[in-house]
Amino acid sequence: KNQVEQSPQSLIILEGKNCTLQCNYTVSPFSNLRWYKQDTGRGPVSLTIMTFSENTKSNGRYTATLDADTKQSSLHITASQLSDSASYICVFAGGSWGKLQFGAGTQVVVTP
Amino acid sequence: GAGVSQSPRYKVAKRGQDVALRCDPISGHVSLFWYQQALGQGPEFLTYFQNEAQLDKSGLPSDRFFAERPEGSVSTLKIQRTQQEDSAVYLCASSTTATNEKLFFGSGTQLSVL
Numbered sequence: 687k688n689q690v691e692q693s694p695q696s697l698i699i700l701e702g703k704n705c706t707l708q709c710n711y712t713v714s715p716f717s718n719l720r721w722y723k724q725d726t727g728r729g730p731v732s733l734t735i736m737t738f739s740e741n742t743k744s745n746g747r748y749t750a751t752l753d754a755d756t757k758q759s760s761l762h763i764t765a766s767q768l769s770d771s772a773s774y775i776c777v778f779a780g781g782s783w784g785k786l787q788f789g790a791g792t793q794v795v796v797t798p
Numbered sequence: 799g800a801g802v803s804q805s806p807r808y809k810v811a812k813r814g815q816d817v818a819l820r821c822d823p824i825s826g827h828v829s830l831f832w833y834q835q836a837l838g839q840g841p842e843f844l845t846y847f848q849n850e851a852q853l854d855k856s857g858l859p860s861d862r863f864f865a866e867r868p869e870g871s872v873s874t875l876k877i878q879r880t881q882q883e884d885s886a887v888y889l890c891a892s893s894t895t896a897t898n899e900k901l902f903f904g905s906g907t908q909l910s911v912l
Contacts (some may be wrong), residue, residue: 729906730841732900732901734901775841777840779898781901783829783853783854784898784899785843785846785854788842789840790838790842791838791840792890
């Protein structure tokens with residue numbers, strides 16, 4: 687069973703609106719949690735990286751949160767732009783060298 | 799460019815053929831990873847190098863998969879006797895540190911086995 691579950695699987699939002707993506711996990715322990723953006727046909731690009739002790743991290747219009755009690759993370763996108771259309775992947779790093787465990791991603795489509 | 803470069807970008811192979819996928823990491827990057835990404839899924843770990851040493855190959859799905867990084871820079875992922883289930887995007891990533899917080903991905907090689 688995948689230890690990283692993302693929801694929704696996909697969503698469509700209007701340009702300028704906000705949205706929140708969810709990530710539920712059972713990975714334990716882990717050294718950091720990351721959110722990546724993957725454009726079609728490209729490799730993932732890091733948006734945020736948070737340690738276990740942090741509960742929020744922002745990068746421009748992207749804000750990630752982490753709730754260790756409920757084992758949930760979220761990625762909030764503010765004032766979406768057409769260029770935000772991509773897959774957003776929740777990733778956990780653990781072990782001695784930071785082995786990554788990826789969720790399946792949420793496919794976001796921003797429409798005009 | 800200064801990014802991670804992978805070649806070929808696309809590869810079509812007949813079932814049973816051997817293929818070799820190349821990864822040129824960012825110059826000076828110590829760590830190098832290979833991932834397999836099926837359509838609509840997140841990447842799955844295959845193997846990890848620190849310089850020329852292959853520290854973890856636990857993700858390689860079978861003995862048909864082999865990876866090397868002989869001089870600690872360029873890496874090759876070889877798949878022997880390809881099967882249809884090998885069809886996927888193969889991503890390479892590199893990092894300047896052993897703890898891999900800053901990981902840079904290539905655009906991948908899309909392998910289709912017919």
